Amino acid sequence: MGGAPTNGHAHGAEAVHRPTLEELKERKIRTRQRVHEGQETITVSMGPQHPSMHGVYQAVVDLDGEIIVRTRPGIGNLHRGVEKLAEQMTYHQFIPVTDRLDYVASFAMNHGYCEAVEKLMGVEVPRRARYIRTIAHELVRLANHILWLGVHIMDFGAQTFFLICFRDREYILDLFEMVCGARLTHSYARIGGVSKDLPEGWVGRCRSVVEFLPKRFDEYERLITANRIFNKRARNIGIFTSEDCNAWRITGPTLRSTGIARDLRKDEPYAAYDEVDFEVAVEYNSDVYDRFLVRMKEMRESCKIIRQCLDNLPDGPYLAHDAAHVLPLKKNVLRDSAAMIQDFMHVLRGPQVPKGEVYRAIEVPKGEMGVYIVSDGGPIPQRLHLSTPSFYHGQAVPPMFEGEMLADSVGIFGSIDVVLGDCDR
């Protein structure tokens, strides 16, 4: 059907042209040139009740015909004052609140917070716990990306794919239900480990899921990657070069679609990521289509990581034994007087934390989430700041939208993966 030739299957053997930064800038400038100053515009408000705006994000856009001239973003409809809440509760109590940040990938939020607190306290996490965390984190990454994929393709008008993705996400939610009883707000990580050991039969079931999901991904590829309409729609829109990404603090898959292999799982390894073998998914075109490809690759890599972790899952405790910082095992609390005292001390007073401040960033599905904790030595943080990826991604919407067409705006917004719980905090 004419137009630019598409190289259909992106995993083909043919040499893919890697555009230079100058070429990408040129493309972006060409998009921006569609905006003519002084034209009469009409103003429409996309969101917060627009049916396909992701969450309660508001983008008031000025349109010249179908071209977006100006965007005024508005957030805060989901603001819950999480940082103020954190200053009123002990380090343990804050874990369930982190679930409510990015509710699509809540374990990743628990994990990021716990990593930061452990760095502050200097807690050594047992090896088994680190492996379990890695597995859970990758499962949640899979769940997040699968959900993202469905919603993103629906932004381009394909309705069926959305429900296909929901079907496959169920398998992962079921796994979480087995292990911690919750499907969405997991609260599974604890300071010094995880809340429960893996239940019996879980490893086998998880293995079957990660063996089975890549077959589903093949199905997705057949349906979407080579789809002509999706190719035409998603290529060369929403270009954001590596320079732009750094200037606007865009991280995660969006950054990796610009050719920068930045992945904190490799660069600042945490949990068991330094013990598993995986590749960082990188693409080069910096457009919406490449962000899709990066996430597709990442999902396959996640399955690979989980398989390796399941194969090498070590025995041992799933929670650190550290009376000053870590809650005791629940089963010991009613049997062992020391554990009971430890439990009382933690619940009534809180953990014993050294003075100091730490900043710990981990790679959550949406990008880099940094947790900054200032401790004045008390059981509650003096200041806790969460620099969450969606906050910065939502901020970068105006430069991304400029000169694009209204029809693509929702797709571009979807491609940077913003969850408003994560954005408004």
Add this chain to the structure above:
Amino acid sequence: MTDFIFLLIKAILWVAVGVGMVPFIIYFERKFAGFFQSRMGPTYAGPWGVLQSFGDMAKLLSKEDLIPDWADKPVFRLAPYILFVPAFIVMALIPFGPMGVEIFGYTVDLVIADFDAGVLLFLALGTVAVYGIVFAGWASNNHWSLLGSLRSGAQMVSYEISMGLALVGLIILSGSLSFVDIVDGQAGNFWNWYFIPQIVGFVIFYVASIAELNRAPFDLAEAEQELVAGHMTEYTGMRWGLFMFGEYVNMVVVSAVMATLFFGGWRAPFEALDFIPGFIWLVGKVLFFVFMYMWIRWTLPRYRYNQLMDIGWKIFLPLAIANLAVTALIVSVN
């Protein structure tokens, strides 16, 4: 007098079938969507949920009829009707059986109106339907609606031309503009049907008809992801229902036209199967095309506005002209 009575019976029958099919087509669409999406679709209302559409209709009828204060009220009220009245007129042109059939001793033509320039009338009425959408968007006085109707208007203009040109080849081949004559020209087995010599014309007509019907992947006017509901944003209750209804009636009518023009209308694929009434063949073909529309809708993403224009002007229009030229050449040589 008997002629008039028969005309009335035919008209009522045909309209009843056309309208009566719509709730079931909506039901099938939802069931098919469920099938494509690994879910059940409607199950509660009636056996297997077949009464779902009637329930929806009752709900829509009992809703408050809201008209925005800032709307252009007469136009706002008129718009839904403009959308589906032309569809019913086109239905009158479509033959659903042979001419001059003996029924109870009377000779009856199984078509409501054998209009000489039927194809032309169909194309003209197809263009009228877009006014429904444009009026709705304009009268709503809402930016989303306006954008939707603008898109729809531009889309119609670009696809009407290819659609008309795609049919010209067929008209040359059959030598008539009357639906009845065109069906007669396709007598015999299915290899006499016009879709074989006019395969290019058929494909263009089919794709253009999707754009005409505002269905995915060309449903730009109501693109939910971008324009909330496009021209229907301000409509509620049964007025909204009329838009839905009009969309499905249009789908049935365009499918019937397509079956008549390219697939032998009421004729059976083999002469040996002529004992089955032509009416059933026609409905079967209509349902087949309707199913194709659903299949496409629930599979593909949506085109962007400028890409749609590209396809219309840069691909289908030259292709339709080429098709016309080749057909004309072959017919004149023969």
Add this chain to the structure above:
Amino acid sequence: MEARQETVEIPEALKVVFARLEEEFGGRLLGSSFFRGELTFTVPVEDYIAVLKYCRDTPDLAFERLDSLLGNHYPGRKEAPMEVVVHLTSVSKNTRLRLKVMLAEGQSLPTATGVWPSADWDERETWEMYGIQFDGHPNLIRLLTTEDFEGFPLRKDFPLQGTVGGRIRTDLKGKI
């Protein structure tokens, strides 16, 4: 509980950062600390933008990204209760740096939006939560709270109960 003695050696990359910043700004830096592998500099208000630009533009440091900008409130520190903390990240060198600016009550800070556009919302949030003014910010209005919100909620003296902040607008009754 006092901070534990750090036994970890400062990584080589951070040593470079330390050396370059000391060399360039020397005595003007108000202090530095190293805790849990993280380097912190306290920067005077006058040099704040210069340090940010230096960190971004020097090839040895190459802090391409502003990771976060946030405020903090220490009511106990009488002369400089407010604080702005900036985290810089170098993607190419894989290092992180923390810069702190201490501010007196009512003292303003030049905006960092000219250096990194991503500072925009961070500064708006810091302003609405702490009341720290950023000079030259293009659009310093409330971001997360409502426009008529009163007070700066993340300050330590913000009341935890009562209806000071998100009060209900009764004066608009009948007008909407």
